[in-house]
Amino acid sequence: MNFDLKPGELTAIVGINGIGKSTLLRTLGNAQTKLDGRLTIKSKPIEAYSPQDLSSKISLVLTEPIASKNLSVIELVALGRQPYTNWLGTLTTADKQKIKDALSSLELDDLQHKKCYELSDGQLQRVMIARALAQDTSIILLDEPTTHLDLYHKIQILKLLRSIAHTTKKTVVFTTHEIEMAIQLCDKMVLLDGKENNFGQPCELIEQKAFESLFPSDTVSFEPKTGSFRIKK
Known part of the structure; x- marks a missing residue:
């Protein structure tokens, strides 16, 4: 091919x-x-x-289950910024804006503080896409x-x-x-x-x-x- x-x-x-x-x-x-x-x-x-x-x-959204569904939506989306943070994982103002934009794009603002285990399959899929979007690849x-x-x-x-x-x-x-x-x-x-x-x-x-x-x-x-x-x- x-x-x-x-x-x-x-x-x-x-x-x-x-x-x-x-x-x-x-x-x-x-x-x-x-x-x-x-x-x-x-x-x-x-x-x-x-x-x-x-x-x-490159950002990947695979079929494997996430490591912990005890994370909140915003915490999971914030993991998308990992390639850009220092070894402490400190989020800059720019990182936080990327996370906010990703949540908004996927219409997740009202769910951002919910735990991932509380979400439906469709909602969790949107969160995973938001994480990829926050990664900004x-x-x-x-x-x-x-x-x-x-x-x-x-x-x-x-x-x-x-x-x-x-x-x-x-x-x-x-x-x-x-x-x-x-x-x-x-x-x-x-x-x-x-x-x-x-x-x-x-x-x-x-x-x-x-x-x-x-x-x-x-x-x-x-x-x-x-x-x-x-x-x-």
């Missing part, structure tokens, strides 16, 4: 279970060593960046950010990610099983099928009939006019 991720774009990585979506995302974030190939940020190999440099360029990577959410909150989170990408000019990439939503909301998509691994705008991928080979044809068919899948009965 070969693709470029650009500022101000929302990109989804989709594919069947076990195809390697999370592996690819974690590799992009340097959370695990790449198996092969070349990965660069601004034409510089990712291996050439120190961990400190990478933490100011040019790249935000999220592994299945809509898992365990109902339809309304899935849409809310994805629209929020699109807004973050478009308004802050950050590169936002996420893995998902919500292919139809991604088609409607994303600027670019990576389709992992183990063969072509197509990349491009959703409309381009539809024209290339890339979605039609994503699932077994005797079970699911893709309707290009509506951008949706139909179950074959």
Whole structure:
């Protein structure tokens, strides 16, 4: 596969279970060593960046549970400033403003003093995104950010990610099983099928009939006019 991720774009990585979506995302974030190939940020190999440099360029929202749900919302979001604080973790006025802005962007002001164990799944997901936003990196990577959410909150989170990408000019990439939503909301998509691994705008991928080979044809068919899948009965 070969693709470029650009500022101000929302990109989804989709594919069947076990195809390697999370592996690819974690590799992009340097959370695990790449198996092969070349990965660069601004034409510089990712291996050439120190961990400190990478933490100011890439923020990760993974599926692992947080270390302690006894933290308050504002304490968890404040952890996003860790790459910029001194060894004592002292927050400057600028750090506090970044935290405040992140809370406001995710509409968490009224929840900032609640403990994380008191939150719903959707609220906690917004807190994790706020932490990534407070980290103020040019790249935000999220592994299945809509898992365990109902339809309304899935849409809310994805629209929020699109807004973050478009308004802050950050590169936002996420893995998902919500292919139809991604088609409607994303600027670019990576389709992992183990063969072509197509990349491009959703409309381009539809024209290339890339979605039609994503699932077994005797079970699911893709309707290009509506951008949706139909179950074959």
